[in-house]
Amino acid sequence: MGTPTQRRYDAVVIGAGHNGLVNGAYLAKAGLKTLIIERRHLVGGAAITEELHPGFWFTTFSYALSLLRPDIIHELELTKHGFMPLLMPSTFAPMENGDYVLLGQDRNENIKEIARHSRHDADAFEQYEHDITMVCQALKPLLDQVPPNLFSKDPEELVAMSALAQHLRDLEPRVLHNAVRLLTGSAADFLDDYFESDILKGYLSSSSIIGTKVGPRSQGSGLVLLYHNIGEHDGVFGSWAFHKGGNGGFTKVLAKAAQAFGAEIILEAPVGNVITSNGKATGVALEDGTEIEAGVVVSAIDPRRTFLQLVDPRELPNDLVENIQRFRFQGTSAKVNFALDGLPKYPALGDRGDQYRGFTNIGPSIDYLERAYDDAKYGWYSSRPYIDAAIQSTIDPDMAPPGKHVMSCFIQYAPYHLKQSDWDTERNNLGDTVQKTLESFFPGFSDLVLHREVVTPLDIERVVGLSEGNIFAGEFLAPQMFFFRPAPGWNQYRTPIDGYYQCGSGTHPGGCVMGAPGKLASQQILKDLDPSRFGNPGLQSPPADA
Amino acid sequence: MSEKFEYFAIRNAAGMFDSSPLYKYRISGRDAEKYLAGVLARDVRRCRPGRAQYTLWCDDRGFVVEDGVVLRLSQDEFLLTSAEPNLAYFQNLIGYDLVEIEEVTDDVATLAFQGPRSRLILSELAPEMSEIGYFHLVPTKLGGSPVTISRTGFTGDLGYEIWVSSDDAVAVWDTVAEAGQGHGVIPFGQIALLMARIEAGLLLLNTDFESSRFAWNDDHRSTPIELGFGWMFRHIETENRPFIGRHAIRRELADATSRWKLVGLVVDWKEYDHKYNTAGLVPPKDHTPVTEEFMVYTDDYTRVGYATSFMYSPIVQRHIAIARVRPEQSAIGTRVNLEVTINHRYELVGAHVARLPHFNPERKTA
Numbered sequence: 001m002g003t004p005t006q007r008r009y010d011a012v013v014i015g016a017g018h019n020g021l022v023n024g025a026y027l028a029k030a031g032l033k034t035l036i037i038e039r040r041h042l043v044g045g046a047a048i049t050e051e052l053h054p055g056f057w058f059t060t061f062s063y064a065l066s067l068l069r070p071d072i073i074h075e076l077e078l079t080k081h082g083f084m085p086l087l088m089p090s091t092f093a094p095m096e097n098g099d100y101v102l103l104g105q106d107r108n109e110n111i112k113e114i115a116r117h118s119r120h121d122a123d124a125f126e127q128y129e130h131d132i133t134m135v136c137q138a139l140k141p142l143l144d145q146v147p148p149n150l151f152s153k154d155p156e157e158l159v160a161m162s163a164l165a166q167h168l169r170d171l172e173p174r175v176l177h178n179a180v181r182l183l184t185g186s187a188a189d190f191l192d193d194y195f196e197s198d199i200l201k202g203y204l205s206s207s208s209i210i211g212t213k214v215g216p217r218s219q220g221s222g223l224v225l226l227y228h229n230i231g232e233h234d235g236v237f238g239s240w241a242f243h244k245g246g247n248g249g250f251t252k253v254l255a256k257a258a259q260a261f262g263a264e265i266i267l268e269a270p271v272g273n274v275i276t277s278n279g280k281a282t283g284v285a286l287e288d289g290t291e292i293e294a295g296v297v298v299s300a301i302d303p304r305r306t307f308l309q310l311v312d313p314r315e316l317p318n319d320l321v322e323n324i325q326r327f328r329f330q331g332t333s334a335k336v337n338f339a340l341d342g343l344p345k346y347p348a349l350g351d352r353g354d355q356y357r358g359f360t361n362i363g364p365s366i367d368y369l370e371r372a373y374d375d376a377k378y379g380w381y382s383s384r385p386y387i388d389a390a391i392q393s394t395i396d397p398d399m400a401p402p403g404k405h406v407m408s409c410f411i412q413y414a415p416y417h418l419k420q421s422d423w424d425t426e427r428n429n430l431g432d433t434v435q436k437t438l439e440s441f442f443p444g445f446s447d448l449v450l451h452r453e454v455v456t457p458l459d460i461e462r463v464v465g466l467s468e469g470n471i472f473a474g475e476f477l478a479p480q481m482f483f484f485r486p487a488p489g490w491n492q493y494r495t496p497i498d499g500y501y502q503c504g505s506g507t508h509p510g511g512c513v514m515g516a517p518g519k520l521a522s523q524q525i526l527k528d529l530d531p532s533r534f535g536n537p538g539l540q541s542p543p544a545d546a
Numbered sequence: 547m548s549e550k551f552e553y554f555a556i557r558n559a560a561g562m563f564d565s566s567p568l569y570k571y572r573i574s575g576r577d578a579e580k581y582l583a584g585v586l587a588r589d590v591r592r593c594r595p596g597r598a599q600y601t602l603w604c605d606d607r608g609f610v611v612e613d614g615v616v617l618r619l620s621q622d623e624f625l626l627t628s629a630e631p632n633l634a635y636f637q638n639l640i641g642y643d644l645v646e647i648e649e650v651t652d653d654v655a656t657l658a659f660q661g662p663r664s665r666l667i668l669s670e671l672a673p674e675m676s677e678i679g680y681f682h683l684v685p686t687k688l689g690g691s692p693v694t695i696s697r698t699g700f701t702g703d704l705g706y707e708i709w710v711s712s713d714d715a716v717a718v719w720d721t722v723a724e725a726g727q728g729h730g731v732i733p734f735g736q737i738a739l740l741m742a743r744i745e746a747g748l749l750l751l752n753t754d755f756e757s758s759r760f761a762w763n764d765d766h767r768s769t770p771i772e773l774g775f776g777w778m779f780r781h782i783e784t785e786n787r788p789f790i791g792r793h794a795i796r797r798e799l800a801d802a803t804s805r806w807k808l809v810g811l812v813v814d815w816k817e818y819d820h821k822y823n824t825a826g827l828v829p830p831k832d833h834t835p836v837t838e839e840f841m842v843y844t845d846d847y848t849r850v851g852y853a854t855s856f857m858y859s860p861i862v863q864r865h866i867a868i869a870r871v872r873p874e875q876s877a878i879g880t881r882v883n884l885e886v887t888i889n890h891r892y893e894l895v896g897a898h899v900a901r902l903p904h905f906n907p908e909r910k911t912a
Contacts, residue, residue, distance in 0.1 A: 070863075074815050079863050086558060087860070089551040105548030137828055234860055235831025244558060357551070395730070397559050397663065402728030 002268045004292055009035045009264075011296035011525070012284050014271050014310065015465075015504065017045020018251050020300030022518030023503040024265075025076050025258035027296075030526050034263040035292065037284070039270040039465065042248075043255045045300075046464045046471065047513055049248025053451035055401045056339040059246035060455060061464060062471070063335075063390055063408040064088070064359075066231030066240040067514040068250075069144060075519075081256040082249075085233060085241035086395050088358035093203040094441045095364045098348050101199050102355050118197040128194045128204075129238075135179045136230040136237045138171050142482070143230065143509045146520050147491050150483040182222040184478060188366050190222050198365035206363035206386060209412055211471040211511065213332040215373030216366050224476050231512065240359070242395050247513060274299075274310045274500055281500035296499055296525055300518065302466055302473035303327055303486035303506035307495070316496050323487035327480060327506075331457035331469030332376055334414035336434045339451035340405040343391065344442035357394045362387035362441060372413055379419030381430055384437055386412045404450070409434060416457040416468040423458035430454055472511025473504050482508055493521035494528070501525055550833050550860065552734035553741045556701050557861060559730030560661030562722060563739055565700075565707065566715065569631055572650045574623040577643035582616065582624060584789050585639050587770055588778040591787070593618045598681045598696050601626075602770050602778070608794025609758035609767040611635070612751060615698055617683055617709070625654070625709070629751045635759070639790075655715030659722055660705030660742070662909055667725050668695065668706060675706070680911040689721030700739060702746020704909040740835045744855045744868060747810060747902030749773060753837045754808075754854040754868055771798055772870065774808040774902065807876035810904050811842070811853060813865035813884060814896035825889040831858040831865075841885040842871055843894060850875045853884060859904060866904045867897070875899065 009032075013024040016038035024036040042048055046061040065085055073083060093101040101117065103110045115122040148160035168176060181190055187208030191201045205216035208225035215221065229238040243250040255265055270287040274297050283293040299306040307316060307324045343353040363369050363386045372382035388410040393400035400406045411434055418426060431454040439445045457469025466473055474480055485491055486506045493501050503521030505511035526533070555561040573582060582590040586601045587610075593599040598617045602610050614628040633649045640647070659668065669676035672686040675695045683696035691714035699705035710718045723731065740750070749755055755768045770778060770791075779795055798804055822829035835857040842851035851871030859866045867884065875882060878901055883894035 070815070070819075073863050079861065083863065084558070084861060086554050087548070087550050089548045105550070133828065137823075137826075234833070234858065234863075235829055237828065395554070395558075397728070397730035404728075 002266055004035055004266055004290070005264060006033070006035075008293040009033045010294065011035070011298060012037060012292055012294040013298045013300055013503070014274075014284065015039070015045060015300035016043040016251075016255065016265055016267075017300055017504070018047050018254060018513050018515055019504050019518035020045070020298070021251060021254040021258050022072060022076070022515040023298055023300060023522050024263045025254065025261050026519055026522035027298075027525065028258060028261035028263035029076070030522070032296070034258075035294070036258065036263055036265045037269050037271055037286070038265065038267045041268050043265060043267070044248050044251035046460070046466060047247035047251045049246035052337070052453050053339045056404070056406050056451065057246060057399045058337045058406055058453060059248065059392065059408050060337065060453070061335060061460060062247045062513055063392070063410065064240045065243050065247065065250060065513055066233055066238075067227070067512040068231070069514060069516050069519065070232065071144065072515045072519055076254070076257045077260075078253050078257055081253045081260065082244070083253050084244035084249075086244060088240055088242055088390075088395060090355060090358040091203070091361065092355040092358065093199060093361045093364065094346060095199050096368070099199075100346065100348060100355075101203060114200065117199055118195070121195045121197050121200050124194040125200065128191075131178055132182075132226070132229050133237045134172075134175045135182060135226065138175050139179060139226075140230060141167065143514070143516050146493070146524055147482050147508045149489060149492055151489045182226040184219065185222045186217050186219050187221040187225040188217040188370075190225070191366075198367070202363050202365040202368060203361050205366050205369060206361050206388065209369060209373070209386065210388070210410070211333050212476050213330050213376060213413070213415065215370045217370050218373075220477050223478060223481070227476055227510070227512065231514075242390070242392055244396055245398065246392060246396075250513065271310065274497070276311060276315060276497055276500070279315070279496075280498040296501065296529070298501045298503050298521060298525065300504045302329075302470075302504055303502065304329070304467040305465065306502050306504065306506070311497060311500065320487050320490060320496065327486055328475045328477065329416070329468035329470040330475065331416040331460060331466070331471065332413050333469070333471055334381075334411040334430060334457060335453075335455035336409045336411055336431055337453040337455070338407040338409065338449055339400070340391075340407055340448045341450050342403065342448055343394070343405060344407075344438070344445050344448060346442055353394065356391040358390070360387075360389040360391070362389065362437065376413035376415045379415060379417060381414040381418070381426070381433065382412070383433065385414070385434060387434065387437060389438075409438070414457055416461070416470075423456040427454050427456050427459075430456060473506040474510075476510060481510065485510060493517075493524040549735060549737035549741070552732060552738035553833065553860065555730060555732045555734060556661045556703055556738060556742050558662065559732075560659060560663040560667060560705075560726060561732060561734035561738065562719070562726070563658040563660065563734050564719075565656035565658045566712075568651070568656055569628045570650045570654050570656075571626045571628070571633065571636060572623065572648045573626060573636075573645060574648075575643075575645040576622060577645045578622050578624055581640065581643040581645040582626075583787055585636065586616065587775075587789060587791055587795070589781065589785060589787055590616060590618070590624070595620050596683060598683055598698050600681075602775060604770060604791030604795070605758045606790055606794065607758070608769050608791040608798055609761075609764075610755060610770055610773060611758050613749065617694070617696055619683075619694070625650070630757065653712055655710050655712045655718075657708040657710065657715070657719055657722065658699050658701075658705065659708060660699045660701040660703055661731075662704055662907075663726075663729050663731070664705050667729055667731065668722070671721065671725050688718050691718050691721075693718060700746070700748055701742035702748060702903050702905060702910060703742065703907060704912075737834060741833055741857060741859075744835055744857050744866065745859050745861060745903065745905040747868060747904060749808075749868070750855070768806070768870075769798055769804060770795065771804045772806040772808065802873075804873060806851065806870040807873045808868065808870050808902070809876050810900040810902040811867040811869045811882065811884060811897040812862070812900045812904070813867070814898070815864055817896045818865060821888055821893055821895055827889065833858050833860055840867065840869075842869055842897075843883045843885060844875070845881070845883065850882060861905050866900075868902070871899065
C-alpha cells in the first residue's frame with residue numbers, strides 16, 4: 001500500500017472518493033493505465049463505513065444512495081462486484097404533538113395516512129409527486145451529459161447550446177415553469193401552492209435544505225429540493241436506497257470494479273502537488289517525494305484544493321482564481337452517529353419498530369426548519385436541529401449485533417464558521433443538543449445510547465478533506481451550477497493546465513453520491529485524448545448489454 | 547409490508563415461507579428405489595440416503611408431467627413433493643413392485659427458511675445442521691420437535707427447508723422466528739418467492755411449463771431437454787435404467803429434435819430506457835413478476851420464442867426473463883428482441899441470451 005507499482009501511468013486520479021473511483025474505472029475500462037491515489041487508509045472519501053464501536057458499523061459521513069446514475073451501475077458492471085441497493089420501505093415523520101406521518105410502499109395506505117392530517121393534502125400529494133416527477137424527467141438528461149460551455153464560440157459548443165435550448169423549448173410550458181420555479185425559488189413557496197398541513201410541508205421541505213446554508217423560505221431552496229428528488233432507485237424518482245454495508249460498502253464495490261478494469265489503487269499516499277511543465281500537467285508528486293509521471297492528471301477533490309493547492313494559482317487565469325476564491329462552501333451540516341442498545345420507542349406507536357426502516361425525519365414544520373436556520377444565520381448551531389435519522393441496521397443486519405442498532409443522524413444546521421467559539425470546543429455540546437432533541441421525540445432515547453460519534457463540519461474538512469466541510473464540495477446554488485460549476489467557462493472538467501482535469505462533486509452536476517462528475521469527466525478526457533475513438537460518447541449506441 | 551422488502555430479507559438476511567401447501571408423498575417399501583427409478587426421469591439411485599434431488603417425471607412420449615424434490619430419508623423411504631396432486635398418477639404406476647405410496651400433504655408441514663443468515667440462525671438451534679451440503683438433509687430437533695432439515699429451496703440462495711409433523715409446525719415456526727429476532731428475519735409471501743425464483747432460474751409449473759397430463763396439445767408440452775434438463779440424462783446410454791419417457795428422450799437427444807431451448811434473457815437497459823424516454827414516459831422498473839407471455843423476435847422480425855416469466859431484478863438491476871427460444875438462437879450472448887408494450891404500442895427492445903441462473907451467489911452451494 002502507498003507505493004505505486006510503476007513510475008509512469010497514462011492517467012493518475014487524485015482522491016479515491018466515489019467520483020475518483022468512477023473516473024478511474026472508466027479510464028481503465030477505456031484502456032488507459034490508470035492509478036488512483038488516496039490519502040487515507042481506505043477508499044470512499046466521504047462515502048465510507050467504519051466500525052467505530054466493536055460490532056457497530058457506522059456510515060460516518062454519507063449515508064444513503066439515490067442520485068447514483070443508473071448508467072454507471074451498468075457500464076461499470078457493478079452488480080458483478082456486489083452492488084446491492086436495499087429498499088428503504090418507509091418514511092417516518094414524527095410531530096411535536098406526538099402524532100406522526102408514516103409512509104410506506106402501499107399507495108392506498110399512504111393516502112389514508114396523509115388524509116388523517118388533511119384530506120386536501122392526500123390529493124395534493126399525488127399532484128405534487130406527479131408534477132415534480134415531470135420536472136425530474138425533463139431535467140434528468142442534463143445530469144447525464146457534459147454541459148455546454150456558454151462562453152465558447154466553438155461550433156460544437158454552439159450546437160450543444162442550441163440542442164439545450166431545443167430540449168427546453170420542447171417541454172410543456174407547465175413543466176418548464178415548474179422547473180424554473182424550483183431552480184430559482186423557495187421550497188416553502190412551491191409547497192404552499194399544494195399543501196395545507198404543517199407536517200407534510202415540513203417533511204417535504206426538509207430535503208430543500210440538505211447540505212446548503214438556506215432555510216426552506218430562502219430563494220434557492222427549491223433547487224436543493226429538486227436535486228433530492230431527481231435521484232432514482234429502481235426507476236422511481238425521489239426514492240432512496242441503503243447500500244449493503246452502507247455507502248462504504250458501495251465505494252468498495254466501485255473500487256473492485258475499477259480494479260477489475262485494470263486500475264491500480266494506492267492508499268495512504270497523500271499528493272503534494274501536480275507537476276506541470278510549460279502549462280501542461282506531467283504527473284504528480286506525493287508528499288513523501290515520490291514522483292509519478294502521467295499525461296493525464298485528474299483531481300477528484302474539491303475546486304478550492306484542485307485550483308489553489310494542488311497547482312500554483314499563479315499558473316491560472318486571474319478570473320478563475322477569483323471565482324474559485326469566492327466559490328461558496330460554508331458547510332452547514334454535521335453528523336451524530338449512535339450505537340444503540342435497542343430501537344427507540346415512539347409513544348404513539350407503542351412497541352412497533354418497523355417505522356425505522358427508512359428515514360426518520362425530524363423536521364415537523366417549515367417553521368421548525370426555518371427557526372433552526374435562524375440560529376445558523378447568526379453563526380451558531382440550531383438549538384432544535386433538523387435531523388435526518390436512519391437506523392440502517394433495521395435493513396441490513398450486518399451493521400450491528402443482533403438486537404442492537406446503529407443510527408446515523410444527519411444534522412442541520414451546524415455552520416462551519418461559529419461566532420465566538422470553535423468546533424473543537426462545541427463538538428460535545430452539539431452532540432448533547434442533538435441527543436436532547438431526539439429525547440424529546442423518543443422518550444428514553446438516551447438510555448439506549450451505547451456510543452456516540454459527533455462529526456462537525458470541521459471534522460468533515462479535516463478527515464475527508466472537503467473544504468469547510470461542505471458535503472457537496474461546494475454549495476448547491478444557482479450561480480454555482482451547470483454553466484458555472486465550479487467557475488464560468490470551466491464547467492467541462494478541463495482546467496487551464498493542459499492534461500489536468502477535475503472530476504469531483506465541485507463539477508457538474510454536483511454532490512451527492514451521483515458519480516456523474518466522475519463519469520462525464522472521463523468522457524471529456526477520452527475525447528481530448530483521441531477524438532476519433534472517443535468523440536461524442538453520449539451519442540454512441542451501446543454494444544450488446546453483456 | 548412490501549414484497550420487495552420481503553425479497554431483500556431473502557437476499558440479505560433470511561425470510562420464512564410456509565411451503566406446507568406443497569403436495570407430499572411418502573414412498574416406502576423394499577422396491578421403493580426401483581419404483582422411483584422407473585417413474586422419475588432423473589436417476590434416483592444416485593441419490594443416497596441423507597440426500598435430496600430435484601427431479602422430474604415424464605410421460606411415455608418424453609414430455610414433462612411435473613417436477614418436484616425427492617428426499618431420501620433412508621434406503622427404503624422417500625419423500626417426494628409436487629406442486630399439484632399426483633397420487634392417482636403415481637399409484638397407477640406401482641405394478642408388481644412392493645412399494646407403498648402415502649399422501650402426507652396434511653401430515654407434514656414445510657417451513658422454507660431462506661437467505662444468507664439462515665445457516666447461522668438454524669445452527670444455533672441445531673448445531674448438527676451447520677455442515678450439511680447443498681441438497682443434503684439431516685434429522686434433528688428444533689425446540690424439542692423432531693424435524694428433518696434439508697438444504698433445499700426455491701430462492702436460489704443459501705437456504706433450508708424444515709420438514710416437520712403438522713402438529714409441531716406452529717411451534718417450530720415460532721422457534722425459528724424467535725431465533726431470527728434481531729437478524730432481520732421476516733416472513734415472506736408468494737410475490738417475493740416468485741421474484742427470487744425467477745432470478746434463480748427455477749421453473750414454475752403452469753407458468754414456465756405445463757403438465758403434459760393436462761395440456762391441450764403438444765405446443766403446450768415440453769420435454770426435459772427443452773426445459774434445460776438435458777444434464778439429467780448424461781448417463782442415459784450406460785445406465786440401463788428403464789423409466790417412463792426413456793426412449794423418447796434418447797431419440798430426442800440422438801436426433802437433436804428439441805424444438806426449444808430454455809434460456810435467460812437480459813433486456814438491454816439502454817434501449818429499454820431510451821424507448822420509454824422517447825415516448826415521454828419514465829421507464830418502469832417494476833419488480834413484480836409478470837407471467838404473461840412476451841414474444842421474442844430476431845432483428846428481422848422472425849418470431850423465435852417467447853418469454854414465460856419477466857421482471858425487473860433489483861439485484862441484477864436489469865429486466866430479466868425466463869424464455870424459450872429456438873435452439874439456433876440459444877447461444878449465450880445471442881441478440882434477440884422482446885416485444886413489450888410502450889405507450890399502447892408494441893415495441894421491440896433488445897435483449898441478449900444469458901446463462902441461468904440470473905443470480906447465483908456462491909453461498910448457495912458453499
